[in-house]
Amino acid sequence: MPWRYSGTLLLGALLLLFALNALMDTGARVEDVGVQRFDSAWRAVGDGGEEFGPVPMRLPRNCHSRDECEHVYRIRFEHDRTGDGPFALYVPQFTGRIQVALNGVPMADSTLAETSLRQGQGAPQIATVPERLLQPGFNEISVVLSGRLGQGAVGPVFFGPENRLRDDYETAHFLVVGLSRLMDGALLAIGSILLLIWLARRQDQLYLLCATISLSFALTSLAPLIASAFGDFLLMPLNTLRFVAVCLLLPFVWQLTGRTPPVRTRWFLVPGALMMLCFHVLPAAWSMFLLLALFMPLALGLAVLALWQLWRAGVRGRDRTALTLLVAVVVLLALAVRDHLVLSTGVGRAYVLLARFNGPILAFMMGAIVLRGFAEGLSLLEDFNARLRHDVAAARVKLQQAFAREQAQAQRETLAAERMRLMGDLHDGIAGQLVSIVSLSERAQGPVAEEVSRACHSALTDLRLVVDSMEDFGDDLGMMLVAFRDRIQPQLRRSGVRLDWRVHDLPDLPGLTPTLTLGLFRLLQEAVNNAVRHSGSDVVEIESPQQPGQGVRLVVRDHGAGGAQPRRGHYGMENMQRRAVDLGARLIVESDATGTRVIVDLPQRFGAADEAALKG
Structure with missing residues (x-):
């Protein structure tokens, strides 16, 4: 039943989600004695003055406008030199770009080693603080936040012994950067494999669609690296590929569920091309307006149609493949809800957002489903080939047996024809001559003639037995003995x-x-x-x-x-x-x-x- 299958999948996914949430709860590891956590700061405005009262430092809306934004936050704290050193500044979570300074000395700059432009989180930053920079009494941390595309945010800032912050930094860096790169590598591998399969099976567009979606998400994640290597002009086209991948979800679901697409797949590439053109030609304000008013609603509508198609095929049509993908989407939505609760209500202490992995995880699931179908097809083909080889071997044996029977039949027919020829020759030749000798002997008188007649009769009987034995009686022993009786009885009667x-x-x-x-x-x-x-x-x-x-x-x-x-x-x-x-x-x-x-x-x-x- 589809409900039982989907319930089992959901239960397993929720258990995995709880385990993943516990793994991502990196903030619990920095809540230690001697570590100071700063959840609010004074924000500088105007010509360097300070806004009255502290401003909360909490994602996601520290900086939000249609234009580029830049905010400066100042944090004052008291430091006791008697603590264990060395000390470090740690920023586990932010979006956009940040620059961190201590007492006016730059300590960290995310623009120097930018590894990800995905919305939701940048790479965690940690900087060792030299002891000479720390002043007795009060010290000041300044955080400069620059929003990209009008958006930027920064979460809590930590200060404390480096050995207590470094472990959390390594974990968060792996989850934010290392895990992303591993997923990018997996998506590149899956996309390349599916592309190669499509080149060999061009009539099946499912492989091409899944390869395009997988490669699009992977290249979008690697956009900063590719742009730094080949030029910033590739940054916008590569970021647009994410939107192209979302637009291709609906034709992919159609192909996966076996439904004939009502329109050609190439038309779903048009929104991505228009979006790229808008960001290259129109001003930034207009581009952002079209993104929010046109492209994002369009992508959302196509995604909703894809979900509806998965619902119809998985629940109504009892298609387990569609149902599995539908459950995966539900779990990914749960990840987004979890991130929203973490950011807006402060539930939990996790500083690694999971929704940023939704696109790659979905592409990975789609690729895994398609590759599994391909593997199952290969398995069925191997089973069919094995059965075919067995049937061919059996047919070969039957043909050999039939050929042997035909050869035996042909040999029997040849022998039968030869026997008929010999029988005719013996009957018409030697037997006729013996009959003539018997006839001549019976006309003559005397014991010699009788002896010759008797010998000829015996020879004639023997010859007829030989002729009769050449007859093919098959397996019928009775007919063979009847033929023997018919030949031997006249000889006995004469005796x-x-x-x-x-x-x-x-x-x-x-x-x-x-x-x-x-x-x-x-x-x-x-x-x-x-x-x-x-x-x-x-x-x-x-x-x-x-x-x-x-x-x-x-x-x-x-x-x-x-x-x-x-x-x-x-x-x-x-x-x-x-x-x-x-x-x-x-x-x-x-x-x-x-x-x-x-x-x-x-x-x-x-x-x-x-x-x-x-x-x-």
Whole structure:
């Protein structure tokens, strides 16, 4: 839910704000014994006279007018030489420019080392006071305040032992100057990175807008340094960049929330160009009038529209990115309220203003959000690339498998075509010649002719078995055995032997190739021929008894006298054993007075190694 998410963000931001406020409470560290704090002074007016009564030295309106202003404040205090030295003057907070003197001797001048022109605070000033300058009794501190663009202010002045003021000065100087420079460096880095990303992705203006805003705030902060290095003519254009950055907030929010801008982004650069032109052409009074009457209300209106767009996208549209940025803006407004309370009511003793960081912090948050989106996009792209590589690898494997199947299919088709050619040649050539020889032998008379006819019939049957084995039966063992029966049964009939066929419901045997088929044909043919030649039985049985959970068993049985065993000079039994090994089958020969049984236990699947062995 957006309210729960925004509440969590606000709670975390408030805790951070309290911790930051405690860190910025630098004034508590100088409220020490021996340290004098001056919250009011006599202000010089006219030709050096003094205004009646002390004037409070409190930000932000010591000096405020449309023209340049310069006020002189005098502080009289009593010094006891018995205190611990050395002593120092410390001014933690001011705007504009100040010059500090002790008993007429200059001690500090902010114009000599000006580091920041941001409205709200200048760099803290501390000066060691030589012991000889301190007079017994009363001493006088004079502070000359010069307002830039008609505005200037100075806060409390401290006098006391240097070792008790130096720590607070170092902390305040880091928070005012060092931290600002660190943020400027971060904004320059973020802006440069986003600019480089935009150069590679010119169609996405979000990166260009965020880079422009980040660089504008950074260059505005570095305006004094850049102007001192390259010339004062750059001071006004660089300070104008802050206004340009504020004007670009609305198109940035449009791009961030995915809304199509109703006008081109370039039109939001026009107010910045007009503001720069006014400060270069018109008198200072007119420029200040236009700044207060036109440019500042315009910037405020654009900022309000940007906030409204963030509210719509974050709360109504439940866009967490917009909601995060909206909460950040609320926290920055809280910083401004805190500074107002510190300056106007004296709540707390902090002398480091936080609102001066609002612009850079907002730009930093915007850059961080955009870079996070870019990083998340890269992460998604890497995940997509990983999935794509995985899918491509899987597709490559599938293509290789499909290619292998196509190659195998092409090889099978080639072998099938070659088998058909060989089958045709054998049928039309050798088989035709054998049929002719049988026909001639049957016409002739005598035992020689009968022997030739018998031999030709046997050769013809064997040739037809070879031709049948070249047929591709697939994995269908039953069809293969039916083809064997159709070829062997006429031969048995001519020999006066009856075939008792009891082979039914055979399962498929994967891997049954024509080469394996021929080997099984030869094994069964040898078993049948041995039964016909040596058993004396007038019946040969071929059966396949059921073996649940095992391979196929084929049994060739006769009812002869038995006595089947290997004999010297006869290789039938040895050939049968070799063919069984090549098939990966187990061969068992049982022979007794009731007959001979040749048992062939086929494997459940013919392997590639078996076929390779057969080919060998």
